[in-house]
Amino acid sequence: MADLSTLGRRIRHFRTAAGLTLEQLGADVGVATSQLSLMENGRREPRLSQLADLAARLGVTVQDLLDESPPDERAGLEIELERAQASPAYRELGLPDLRPTRAMSDETLRTLVGMHRELDRRARQAVATPEEARRANTRQRRRMRERDNYLPEIELLAADAVAAVGHRAGALTHRSVAEMAERLGLTIVHVDDLPHSARSVLDPERGRIYIPPASIPGGHGLRSLALQAMAHVVLEHRPPRDYAEFLSQRLEASYYAAACLMPRDVSVEFLQRAKQERRIAIEDFRDAFGVTHEAAALRFTNLATSHLGIRLHFLRVTGDGAVEKAYENDGLPLPVDVTGSTEGEIVCRHWSAREAFTRTTRTTEYYQYTDTPAGTFFEATQTGAGAPGEYSITLGVPYAESKWFRGRETVQRATSRCPDLSCCRAPDADLATRWGGRAWASARVHTHTFSPLPHGTYPGVDDRELYEFLASHVDD
Template sequence: MTSSPWQRRQNAPEPDPMDDAFTLGRRLNALRKSRRMTLAQVSEAIGVAISQLSLIENGKRDAKLSTVQALAKLYGVTLDALLAGPTTKRTQLEIELDGFMRSPLATSRGLPPIRVGPRTPTDVLEAMVALHREVLRLSEQHIATPEEARRANTVLRGQMRDRGNHYGELEAKASELLRAVRHDGGPFTTKDVNALARHLGFEVRHVDDLPHSTRSVIDLRNHRIYLARQASTVGHDQRSVLLQALGHHVLGHTPPADYAEFLAQRVQTNYLAGAITLPEAGVVAMLRAGADARDLDVGDIADAFKVSWETAAHRVTNLTTRHLGFPLHFAKVHETGTVYKAYENDGIVFPMDPTGAIEGQPVCRQWASRQVFERGVAEGEAFHQFTDTPAGTYWDSVRVERTAGGRYSIALGTDFVNAKWFRGRDTRVRTRSTCPDEACCRRPPTDLLAAWGGQVWPSARARTHMMAALPPGAFPGVDETEVYTFLQAHEADG
């Protein structure tokens, strides 16, 4: 989605001075002029040709470390001071402008570079930098429309389907981290998570004033991770929240350039957290044993690793197709009947809008995800059902879980042929869905329509996410000012 109009977090680069020839060259040029020395005098003092010095100062050639050390000594500054930052306001402007002109943002906007020389007036540099800053600011205000977000999610879901929802590189990273903390293969406890944080160089702090728009905040400057106290966090396993925060660091994430990258990063950190909490080897062993006995059940895995049924079901979708060879589908549906998130590689057809997105779409009343509510199944109680659909017959195992946002049904299922591997396949509950045929469940029954048709004018409850654009900023939904204020307040904490 490189052409998406969603906000472009393409800041001017901030290169390491040792690696950026232009930045270092500008600093050396400024130091030489402040000492009122000519290139010829510097050349004679350190034994480097004038032509080489000129190329270095103009950023057209990398300087050898020995040359940089000699220049620092000649100018009477330490190597650290030379590499620490610009020495004059003009030098700072030149470096910042060069960074802006070379940025992807300037290229994508067709902004032509200008040649900056000794005679370029400082006020011109100031004006150019100010203009580039404004372009960047306006670019960062760009927001994704709901349609763009749905399209991005559709593309990502397709990629997940193509690989059977299995990410080998993330499994390998999880195994590496588990070995680092000498995990024994059982449940990954809070103690284990904290040990991993310490291994990665972070201190975990629980606070009462965590910004309301966040689940965690990483302070990269002081190597701290802030979490809300357990009592104030609803619907989130603190282990997963911390592991997801660490995941951004471990995977080397940078502020996302567009909404597609934001979603991909979320998937990666969630996957890594799951792979650590439910290690591949242990889960696969349970899957194989369950399938061999034709008694596979997500609840057994949830109990063994001390996680929610939803977390275990997610993990089963990661590993089953890869290791056991049969397809699955997963759906999280709100009690109102709308899809919150879903995945499939077994051919089941979820309801979708013209963009291919399924989020927010109503699920057929005959599907297990809705029937579990219609039949009044208690939270946490097992519910199994076969559903005949135009795409085939599917079996589902469903649980209802409550979160801060209400009750959700969590369904894990497969096609009729592969239901034989699961506990609950002997259910006698079977329904028939003909959706998207409106006569299935979207058109009122004849008797009700005759009794009430034309006699009712209901006022729909508007769902703001249907119309509102996504929040701007590098991290959608996060109030950056609130986060910075929070970190400033905790900066001096011992």
């Protein structure tokens, strides 16, 4: 059944168009005028048989009545006002509902709805603070931990999409990605003027996915950008209501893209064979599907526990030791703040994620065993460099699981006592005595620490810049 407010207004719209009064229509279909009035006001749900009778009398189909779009602009404004006044934010104000009457002009209605839109935007803007973002990210990480980072419903959608274009194994080609877009009624368009705050832009109205030029370095990542945009269509995402929903949609879109680039069945077959031969290596998984090391490591976290029975952890860490991304279901004691968030926290200097930066040769993975208060872990780390600076990608498992991985013969071993300050954060006592209070350093400030999240429908994306970009491509 369609939304009752929309359904009621569509009944009223077609009744008025047919030149019928409530009394006339009610008499013709055997419904009391009072009951029909409640239906038109969205306060009573008609039975399907009544809908059929109403549609027949009004000369339309039942589907015409059930269409989810408002019949005209005024009806749409009335529905939006009604929903805004039913929101928790408005209810908290203790103000009465203002019901639009026939005497209320369209201009007045537009003003009221515009005011509610702005109030809603400011409310969402207010909660999209760094602290709220950290709390929302923590809740999401915990939910995914409970599911072993595995979303079978998205796996099935991705498998169907890939099979539909005839892809079976190996790297998913750009041509196949374009065909997948076409099947959704979308065209991939490469542009060099994307909003600086957006990696891609989806314009479902015109059926376009805008991504950077194909000639950019590391262009293999463009497949993922296009697939993430398609995911919003496949998963029927709507503009996020809050930051938590935005994070959830972003995770689902990224998951869908990864599941297309590294399809479950062939990926599991590849990994199971590697496990049997005791030579699991993220760099092999990466090369087999033509993706980045980070993408392969993250995809491994999706499949390892559910299909290989391996518990693990993943870390992306900056050159100065700050966590950018993290996942674990193996008990690794991640550094966390009082909110439970790990993003931005500093990992122990003795973990593989930081030890790997000390190597002079970084072309291959670095392997290490790390003793922690929670047990010993085997870790494989690959370093890289990007626009923001150096980073490392780490995939680790408990000691008992190391037998399945290449690099397990390493003699590199470290001990971490963190969060004990004496492990790696407190200075040497003699050095503290010698230099304490005798030096002054100018800190390299992380400016993002003080930056609020950009305001907009999608956190991090400037609405004005986005809409101006779309307008500039209307005539392309």
